[in-house]
Amino acid sequence: MTTQRPAAAIPANNTAMNDIRTSIATHLASKNVPPTPAWLASFLPSIRTSTPLQALQKTALFRILATDITTTLATIPATSLPANIANAAVKELRLPGPIVVQVLDIEDIGHSRWSQFEALEAQKRGETRRGHEVIRVIPEEGNVPAPVNASAGPHKLLLQDGKGTKVYGFEMRDVGAVNVGMGIGAKMVLRGVTVARGVVMLEPGGVEVLGGKVEAWDKKWREERKEVLKQQAGVGLDG
Amino acid sequence: MVTKVLCVAEKPSIARAVAGHLAGENVQGRNIQGNNYTKNFEFDFNFPTWGPCSVVMTSVAGHLTSQDFAPEYKKWQGCDPAALFEAPIVNFVDEDRKPIAANIERQARYCQILYIWTDCDREGEHIGTEIRKTASDINPRLRQPGKTVRARFSNIERAHILDAARHPIPLDEAQADAVSARMELDLRIGSSYTRSLTLNVGNIIKQRMQSDDKQILSYGSCQFPTLGFVVERYFRVRNFVPETFWGIKVTHKKDDIDVSFRWARGHLFDRMVAVILFERCLTANTACVTKMQTKLTSKWKPLPLTTVELQKCGSRFLRMDSQRVMQLAEQFYQKGWISYPRTETDQFDRAIDLRALITKQTQGQTPWTAFADGLLNGEFSNPRQGRNNDKAHPPIHPVNFVSPETLTAEEQRVHEFIVRRFLACCAKDAQGSKTDVSILYGPETFNTSGLIVLERNYLDIYPYDKWTSSQDLPNYREGDVFEPTEARIEDGQTSPPTYLTEPELIGLMDANGIGTDATMAEHIAKIKERQYVETRARGRAPVQADQDVESDFEDVADRHAPQARGRGRGRGRGGRGGAHRAAPQNQGMQEFIPTTLGVALVEGYDNMGLETSLSKPFLRKEMELKMKAICEGRMTRREVVQESLDQYRDVYIRAQRQLPVLHAAVRKYVFGEAG
Numbered sequence: 082m083t084t085q086r087p088a089a090a091i092p093a094n095n096t097a098m099n100d101i102r103t104s105i106a107t108h109l110a111s112k113n114v115p116p117t118p119a120w121l122a123s124f125l126p127s128i129r130t131s132t133p134l135q136a137l138q139k140t141a142l143f144r145i146l147a148t149d150i151t152t153t154l155a156t157i158p159a160t161s162l163p164a165n166i167a168n169a170a171v172k173e174l175r176l177p178g179p180i181v182v183q184v185l186d187i188e189d190i191g192h193s194r195w196s197q198f199e200a201l202e203a204q205k206r207g208e209t210r211r212g213h214e215v216i217r218v219i220p221e222e223g224n225v226p227a228p229v230n231a232s233a234g235p236h237k238l239l240l241q242d243g244k245g246t247k248v249y250g251f252e253m254r255d256v257g258a259v260n261v262g263m264g265i266g267a268k269m270v271l272r273g274v275t276v277a278r279g280v281v282m283l284e285p286g287g288v289e290v291l292g293g294k295v296e297a298w299d300k301k302w303r304e305e306r307k308e309v310l311k312q313q314a315g316v317g318l319d320g
Numbered sequence: 321m322v323t324k325v326l327c328v329a330e331k332p333s334i335a336r337a338v339a340g341h342l343a344g345e346n347v348q349g350r351n352i353q354g355n356n357y358t359k360n361f362e363f364d365f366n367f368p369t370w371g372p373c374s375v376v377m378t379s380v381a382g383h384l385t386s387q388d389f390a391p392e393y394k395k396w397q398g399c400d401p402a403a404l405f406e407a408p409i410v411n412f413v414d415e416d417r418k419p420i421a422a423n424i425e426r427q428a429r430y431c432q433i434l435y436i437w438t439d440c441d442r443e444g445e446h447i448g449t450e451i452r453k454t455a456s457d458i459n460p461r462l463r464q465p466g467k468t469v470r471a472r473f474s475n476i477e478r479a480h481i482l483d484a485a486r487h488p489i490p491l492d493e494a495q496a497d498a499v500s501a502r503m504e505l506d507l508r509i510g511s512s513y514t515r516s517l518t519l520n521v522g523n524i525i526k527q528r529m530q531s532d533d534k535q536i537l538s539y540g541s542c543q544f545p546t547l548g549f550v551v552e553r554y555f556r557v558r559n560f561v562p563e564t565f566w567g568i569k570v571t572h573k574k575d576d577i578d579v580s581f582r583w584a585r586g587h588l589f590d591r592m593v594a595v596i597l598f599e600r601c602l603t604a605n606t607a608c609v610t611k612m613q614t615k616l617t618s619k620w621k622p623l624p625l626t627t628v629e630l631q632k633c634g635s636r637f638l639r640m641d642s643q644r645v646m647q648l649a650e651q652f653y654q655k656g657w658i659s660y661p662r663t664e665t666d667q668f669d670r671a672i673d674l675r676a677l678i679t680k681q682t683q684g685q686t687p688w689t690a691f692a693d694g695l696l697n698g699e700f701s702n703p704r705q706g707r708n709n710d711k712a713h714p715p716i717h718p719v720n721f722v723s724p725e726t727l728t729a730e731e732q733r734v735h736e737f738i739v740r741r742f743l744a745c746c747a748k749d750a751q752g753s754k755t756d757v758s759i760l761y762g763p764e765t766f767n768t769s770g771l772i773v774l775e776r777n778y779l780d781i782y783p784y785d786k787w788t789s790s791q792d793l794p795n796y797r798e799g800d801v802f803e804p805t806e807a808r809i810e811d812g813q814t815s816p817p818t819y820l821t822e823p824e825l826i827g828l829m830d831a832n833g834i835g836t837d838a839t840m841a842e843h844i845a846k847i848k849e850r851q852y853v854e855t856r857a858r859g860r861a862p863v864q865a866d867q868d869v870e871s872d873f874e875d876v877a878d879r880h881a882p883q884a885r886g887r888g889r890g891r892g893r894g895g896r897g898g899a900h901r902a903a904p905q906n907q908g909m910q911e912f913i914p915t916t917l918g919v920a921l922v923e924g925y926d927n928m929g930l931e932t933s934l935s936k937p938f939l940r941k942e943m944e945l946k947m948k949a950i951c952e953g954r955m956t957r958r959e960v961v962q963e964s965l966d967q968y969r970d971v972y973i974r975a976q977r978q979l980p981v982l983h984a985a986v987r988k989y990v991f992g993e994a995g
Contacts, residue, residue, distance in 0.1 A: 172599075190590040193563045193814050199556070208936075214831040215937060237590055251593050253763060278596045282763075314561040 097130060101137065108138040112291065113160070113181045113270045114145050120153040146268055146293025150183050154243035162246040167279040176281070178272040181291070185247070186239035186302070187261055189232040194314035197232075201307050232261040240269070240281065250281040256288050264294020265302040323370045326427045327377040328451050329437040330444060332357050333654040335379035337476040338437055339363060342375065342485055354419030357381070360427070368486050376427050377437075380420050384450040385411045387507055401515040402976070404508050405969045413454075421454050428455035434462045436470035436491060440712050441662055441838070442951070445470075445492050446499035452491065474713045475659040477720065497957040498950040504961055505943065506541070509968045513539035516972070517921075520979050521986055525917075528991060537921070538850050541940045541968070542835045544921075546843045547852050548935030549828045550912045551922040553820045560816035566594035566809055568601065570759075570766050573805045575794035581759060581766035581804075587812070598809050601762035609800040610765070611758035617771070618749040619787045621778040623666045623706045624715030625741050627837030628830045630661065632823040633741075637784045638733050641910070642822055643841040648734045649716070657722050658738055662838045663713040666706025672714060674746055675700070681739060683721045688736075688743055691781045695746055699777075703745040717742045740781050747778035750787055757796045761804065768793070818858065819911035832937035833944045852918035855910040916989040924985030928978040930971055939967060 102121060109116050116124070124144060128137055145153060160180055165171070189197060208215050236259050238250040252259055267290065274287040329335040339347045339361035349359030361377040393399050393407040413421045428434065434455050438444035448470055456462040469488035473481060517537040526535050567587035572579045588594045623629070627646070634645035649661035668674065678700070681692040706715075718739045724732050755770045770793035773779075779787055820828070825844060829835050835843050847853050914922070922935040932938050943964050949955040975982075987993045 172603075188590075190588050190593060191585070193565070193589055195561045195563060195814070235585070235588070237593060249592075251596070277600060280593065280596055311561075314563055 098125065101125070101128070101130065101134070104134060105138060105141045109141060109145060112142060113179050114142070114150070114268065114291070115155045116141075116145060117153055117155045120145065120148070143293070146291060147266070147295060149266070149295055150181065150243045150268065151241065151245045154181070156243040161244045162242045162248055164246060166246060166248045166276060166281075169279045171276075172278060174276050176271060176274050176276060178270065178274065178287075180242055180271045182240040182242050182248075182250075182269055182271060183295075184238050184263065184265060184267045184269065185241050185298075186265070187259070187263065188237045189234055189261055190237045191233060191235050194310045198307060198310040198314060201310070234260065236260065238283070248276075248279065248281055250283045253282045254284045256283055256285050256290070258290040258292075259283070259288075263290070264292075265299040266293065266295025267291070268293050323373045323433060324431040325365075325367070325370070325373045325375045325433040325435055326424075326431040326455070327375060327435040327437050328424065329377065329379040330382065330439050330447060331654065332359060332379045332381075334437065334439075334476060335359070335361060335377050337654075337656055338481055338485075339377040341476075341478045341481040342377070352378070352419060352423040354422070358420055358423065360423070365485070367488075369488065370433060373433070376431070378423060378427060380424070380438075380447065380451060381417065383443075383447055384413065384417055384421060384424075384454060386414050386417075387411055387503055389507075389511070396515050396519065401512040401519070402969070402972060404512040404515070405965055405972075407508075409504065409507065424451060424454050425458045428459045428462065431459070432461070432467065434468040435488060436468065437473075438470070439660065439662075440472055440474065441660075442495045442499045443838070445495040446503075448491050449493075449496040449500075475653070475719045476656045480719075492951075494951050494953055498947045501950060501957045501960050501964075502943075502947055505964050505968075508965060510538070510540050512972060513968075516976065521921075521924075521982055524983065525986065525990060536850075537917075538846070539934075540843070540846065541943065542839065542843045543846050543850075544925075544934050545832070545834050545937040545940055546825070546829060547847050547914065547918050548922055548933075548937070549825060550820055550847070550853050551914045551919055551935065553817065553912075554914050554919070557816045557819055562813045562815065563589060564591075564811055564813050565589050566591055566811050568594070568598050568764065568766075569806075569808055569810050570601075570607070570761060570804045571806045572607075572802060574796075574802070577792060577794045578805075579768055579793065581757075581768045584758075584765040584767055591811075594809060597762075597764055598807070601764050601807060604762035606801050606803050607759040607761035607766070609757060609796045609798050609802075610760045611756065612796045612798050613757075614753060614755040617752050617754040619752065619779070619785070620749050621701075621704065621744050621747055622741060622782065622785070623704050624668055624745050625717065625738065626664055626666050626706075626708070626715060627662050628664075628826060628840070629666070630716060630738070631826050631837075631841060633737065633784065634734065635822040635826070636909075638737060639909075640730070640733070641841075642826060643845050644730075645734055646841050648731055649738075652731075652735060652738075657720050657735070658718050659716055660713045661716050663716060664708050664710040664837060665713060665715050666708050668703050668705075668715060668717075668745075674703070677717060677719070678743065678746060680721045681718065681743065684723050686724060688739060688781060691743055691747075695743065699748065700746055701748040715745075737784075740783075744778040744782035747781060748775070750777045750779045751775040752787070752789075755793050757793065761807070819913055821858070821909045821911050825912060829937075833941035834937050836944075847918070851915055852921065853912045853914050855912055858909045858911045916992075917986075920985045920989040921982075923989065924982035925975065927981045927985060928975060930974055932971065934971065934975075939971070942967075 102125060105124075106116060106121060124141060128140070132140075160178070162176070162180060162182070163174075166174075234255065235252040237252070238259070239247060240250050241247045269291060270289040271281065271283075272287055272289070274284070275282045327335075327338070329338060336347075336349065336359070339349070342365045343361070343363035347361045347363050349361045352358050352360060358379055358381065363375055363377070364372060365375050366372045387409050388394065389404060390408045390410055393404060399407070434452060436448040436451060438447045438451070452462065452468050456468070462468050468491065470491050471484045472487070472489055473484040514537065517539050518535065522535040522537045529535075565587040566589075567585075568583045570581040570583075572581065588597075630649065631642035631645055634640050635642055638645070646661065649658065652658045653661050675696060678692050678695050682689055682696065716738060718735075722735060724736065727735060750773065752771055752773045752775075754772075756767065757769070758765055758767050769790075771787075771790045772792075773787055773789045776787075779785060822844065826840055829840050829843070834840070848855065925934045943960075946955060946960040946964065950957055950960055
């Protein structure tokens with residue numbers, strides 16, 4: 082009876098594979114996204130040991146950035162949000178970090194929800210406005226989804242760390258990569274940020290956007306966006 | 321043998337004026353047979369090209385020939401409207417034009433040269449070809465090269481006309497072709513769609529309302545997008561949801577002056593964040609001046625006047641509707657007071673003698689005499705050059721002096737505007753000194769500014785623009801630290817856009833290539849006439865507030881004004897002067913509200929999910945671009961007509977299949993039935 086080995090099955094005592102595992106874990110930790118052993122174990126079977134190490138590291142990073150970090154990151158208190166972070170009674174506190182968080186939601190709070198809703202409607206109809214001119218946007222060949230306009234902001238984000246703790250963030254000064262076009266589930270590293278009344282003050286100096294997104298979340302968020310904007314506008318009067 | 325020249329102008333008044341200048345004296349005209357308005361003027365003139373000539377100057381009354389479908393297609397019930405896309409079209413001379421055509425034929429028989437003096441725009445070029453056809457059918461020699469020519473002129477001032485007479489040019493066939501294409505397209509598309517709409521939709525309305533009037537639901541490829549703009553704005557206003565926003569206001573009393581600082585963020589739509597930021601400002605306690613800058617600033621004088629601008633300003637400042645303004649402008653042109661009022665050009669040619677024109681305005685005792693004098697004595701400054709030049713006519717400007725006492729109140733307002741605008745163009749920009757101060761209060765930046773108007777310059781002659789010194793600012797220096805007198809959070813609510821006013825609608829049509837300077841006012845009048853829209857006065861407070869809002873709007877409009885735009889040229893003249901009641905002097909701005917019928921039609925077509933909805937400007941914009949292509953020789957008339965017809969026929973067929981959608985919209989909006 083021969084047992085069929087899955088392609089690239091890893092014998093537990095394979096030195097080469099161990100080296101790879103360690104190297105990837107170290108690399109990801111250096112990027113502030115240290116993986117859980119479980120995630121590593123699920124990732125390794127998919128690689129070919131013949132691939133250069135650097136490429137493997139890149140792939141690993143790319144893959145982990147597409148995950149829900151509450152299930153895939155190894156967390157320690159020093160790199161997590163304090164449990165009471167969202168407490169509005171605390172006037173100010175400082176987070177040395179580095180703490181990695183994922184973006185669960187993002188809003189442009191510099192513009193009315195209704196105007197954002199109208200803009201999406203016009204986009205859907207294939208129009209954009211340049212001043213007074215109504216310009217028809219011809220869908221490109223190959224039907225690439227229309228690029229979402231980068232929004233002007235400032236933005237308010239809902240962030241979550243590897244432990245699952247949630248907190249709001251506000252873009253105090255423009256952080257380029259932060260806009261409604263960024264993927265839901267994108268990861269950022271916070272360093273030396275101030276938290277005022279339970280809201281993280283995001284500034285270019287304290288935020289490193291790693292990128293990535295969780296496909297399923299992002300898709301759902303975009304599908305529901307118009308409806309959400311409409312509802313938010315409707316309750317706007319109640320504050 | 322003395323050469324005989326037949327000159328034909330577009331209107332009797334132009335014929336009379338030109339004849340007077342060429343003859344050098346007042347010439348008596350002789351009535352033609354069958355028409356009391358058209359006259360023939362006979363005189364001699366020495367043309368450089370042909371030597372001493374015996375001249376007959378006459379006129380037509382706008383278009384000489386008309387077009388319609390062949391008789392078997394004229395009855396609405398007699399054919400499927402779709403057939404009109406291909407049905408044969410015949411040219412004919414209308415009954416009331418027959419005497420005029422007969423006169424041309426009689427005069428043409430014995431002349432050697434045909435000299436066209438129609439207005440110099442595309443319509444005029446086409447009318448020129450109509451005249452040529454009528455004349456050369458009788459006298460084929462006129463078809464030879466150089467035997468039919470045309471005069472290029474922009475106003476009927478004497479020197480200008482004499483110069484034009486001595487330098488004839490050929491008729492521009494390309495422009496005439498463009499108009500011919502436009503006429504055919506408007507006829508085919510307008511008729512087929514109008515008949516279909518009326519038969520398929522108008523009839524149910526008629527039945528329901530049990531009225532005997534034939535409810536004509538007209539469709540025009542310009543008219544409909546114009547209605548589309550009105551309906552679109554209407555729904556934006558109706559569907560608008562107000563939202564609360566929060567802002568931080570900081571004031572500082574210094575040197576006995578109360579200074580208000582505006583938050584650099586403007587306002588935020590999230591209360592929690594606004595409050596947090598506010599607290600951080602308060603915690604900081606003091607503010608620091610980060611920038612204090614004084615620099616010279618100027619308010620630019622206006623650009624030379626175009627037709628669109630005249631219509632917009634007429635609506636905004638003179639409170640007159642654009643059609644009336646253009647009628648008066650046309651009269652002024654015919655009387656020789658202003659240059660041709662249909663122009664896109666907003667730059668004066670280097671060669672124009674502006675000083676001579678200004679000198680004319682120093683006569684008499686008018687409110688602008690002194691200012692005109694001043695311009696000649698050192699205050700003159702070259703006009704700004706806009707981006708547009710239609711190469712046919714200069715910007716609208718006064719050509720002669722007219723004493724206001726001889727004018728009616730309405731005429732005075734429009735005439736005065738044109739004169740003041742022209743003088744303002746030749747004046748200097750207003751100069752001022754602007755001080756900008758920025759402060760950092762906690763993590764937040766706040767700004768304030770002060771303006772001192774140092775020299776009013778053009779503002780003295782152009783009261784339609786406002787620029788006033790603000791309150792003085794106290795002396796701030798960079799690095800100053802102070803405790804704000806007051807800081808507080810304020811909330812407000814977004815307010816809905818307003819319904820479209822006429823200048824806004826004209827601006828939209830202009831930016832989207834709907835209609836031309838010659839026709840925009842007509843399309844607007846048409847949708848009122850068809851009861852697709854109504855106007856009502858905007859319920860608004862004092863004029864001052866209005867001015868502020870409108871100047872904001874103007875800034876926005878100018879900032880986004882597109883580059884020299886390609887537009888087709890005007891549709892028919894002659895016979896327009898029709899039933900126009902004197903426009904009431906409106907106190908408030910008039911705004912456009914669609915009727916239930918207008919909404920039903922636009923919604924109906926929009927809901928059909930056609931690739932290009934008829935209520936959007938795209939199809940028409942493409943057509944206008946193609947007109948331009950014909951004029952520039954890039955496309956032929958046949959190509960353009962074929963392409964456009966294909967497009968519209970396609971839409972027509974799809975729309976026919978979806979008539980139930982249109983019916984549903986009518987039931988919903990006109991009859992008020994639930995969805």
